[in-house]
Amino acid sequence: MKLAIHAQLDYQFEHPTDVLLQLEAAAIPEQQIEAAHIDISEGEHFARVDAHDEIGERIWLRIQGQLLIDYKATVSIERLLTDCLALPKVPPHQLPGETVQYLMASRYCPSDQFQCFVDAEFGRLQGGERVIAMRDWVHSHLSYVPGASDSDTTALETFVKRQGVCRDYAHLMITLVRASGIPARLASVYALGVEPQDFHAVAEVFLGGEWHLVDATGMAKEAAMAKIGIGRDAADVAFLTAYGLARVNSQSVRVDAA
Template identity: 70%
Template sequence: MKLSITAHLDYQFEAQADVLLQLEAAEIPEQVVEHSNLAIGEHAHFARVPGQDMIGTRIWTSISGRLTIDYSAVVMINRIVDEGLDLAAVPLHMLPGETVQYLMGSRYCPSDRFHDFVTDQFGALSGGERVIAMRDWIHEHFNYVPGASNADTTAVDTFVSRRGVCRDFAHVLICLARASGIPARIASVYALGVDPQDFHAVAEVFLGGEWHLVDATRMAREGAMAKIGIGRDAADVAFMTAYEPAYLIAQEVTVTHLG
C-alpha cells in the first residue's frame, strides 16, 4: 500500500525555544519513503538525531517567535501483516535483549498495576489471541473523546475514566500486554482511517519474534500505517516537545491512499 502524507504545523513562541520534533516517516525495512520534503520557517539551529532504538529520526531546532513546518511524503508500506495475530508469545527467557525494556512499567504505563486484572479477565488466553481480546475489550469498554485527557493522564487514569484519545487507548493496551509478559511499546504513525485525522498513536507488541502494530481504537489497520517512531510511552514519541511555552495557531494532517 502506498500512502501520501502531509502535515502542517504553525505555533507561536514568546521566547527563544529549543524544540525537539519527530514527524518524518521512518526509513526502515518495512516501509520505503519514496519521496519526502520538510520545510521549516526561520530557525537558528537544525540537527537530525536518531530516534528511540534507531527507528526514525528526531530534529533539534531553536526557534524565536513563529514556528511553521510543512512536511510531505509518499511512503510504500511493505509490512508483513497478521491481522489476526495468530502468533505465540515468546517465552520470557528467550526474548531478545532489546525487547526487555518494553516489559517494564514506564511514566504513562504503570503496567504492574494491571497484573490481577489481566489474570482475571484474560487468563485463559495467550499470545496473539490474548492481545486481540485485550484490544477488543478496550474498544468495547472505552469511549474515544477528544479533550478527555491531558499531558498528565496515565493508563490508570484512562482505565478508571474509560475515555480518552488514541494515545490513551494505546497506553492501556501496552499495560495489559506488559502485564501479560508480552513486550509492548507505543508507535507514532500516520494512518488511513483516523477520524479526526491527526498524528496517531498505536501499540506495538512483540509476538512470534516480530513487532506488530495494534490499534485499540480500531480506526487504523496495520497495513495502512506509516511508522514515525517508537518508545516506552507517549513521552518518547511526541511530534513536538518544546522547552518553552508554545501556542497553537494551526495544525493539519492528511493521509490518503495512492494505491
C-alpha cells in the same frame, strides 16, 4: 498500500526555545519513502539526531517567533502482515535484549498495577489470542472522546474514566499486554481512516519473534500505517516537544491513499 502524507504546523515562541520534532515517516525496511520534503522556518539551530531505538529521526531546533513546518511524503507500506491471533508469546527468558525495556512499567503505562486484573480477565488465554482479546476489551470498554484526557493522563486514569483519545487507547493496551509478560511499545504513525485526521498512536506488540501494530481504536489497519517512531509511551514519541512556552496557531494532518 501507498500513502500520501501532508502535515502542517504553525507555532509561536515568544522567547528563544529549544524544540525537538519527530514527525517524518521513518526510513525502515517495512516502509519505503518514495518522496519526502520538509520546510521549516529559519531559526538559530537545526540538527538531525537518531530517534528511539534508531527508528526514525528527530530534529533539534532553536527558535524564537513563528515556527512554520510543512511536511509532505509519499510512503509505500511493505511490511509483512501476519494474523496475531495464532502467534505465540516468546518466553521472557528467550526475549532479545532490545525488547526487555518494553516489559517494564513506564510513565504512562503502570503495568505492574494491572497484573491481578489481567489474570482475572484474560488468564485463560495465551499469546496472540490474549493480545487480540485485550484489544477487543479496550475497544469495547472505552469511548473515543476528544478532550477527555490531557498530557498527564495515565493508563490507570483511562481505565477508571473509560474514555480518551488514541494515545489513551494505546497506553491502556500496552499496559495490559506488558502485565502479561509480553513486550509492548507505543508507535506514532500516519494512518488512513483516522477521524478526525491527526497524528495517530497505536500499540506495537512482540509476538512470534516480531513486532506487530495493533490499533485498539479500530480506526486504522496495520497495512495502512506509516510509522514515525516508537517508544516506551507517548513521552518518547511526541511530534513536538518544546523546552519552553509555546502557542499553537494551527495544526493539520492529512493522510490519503496515493
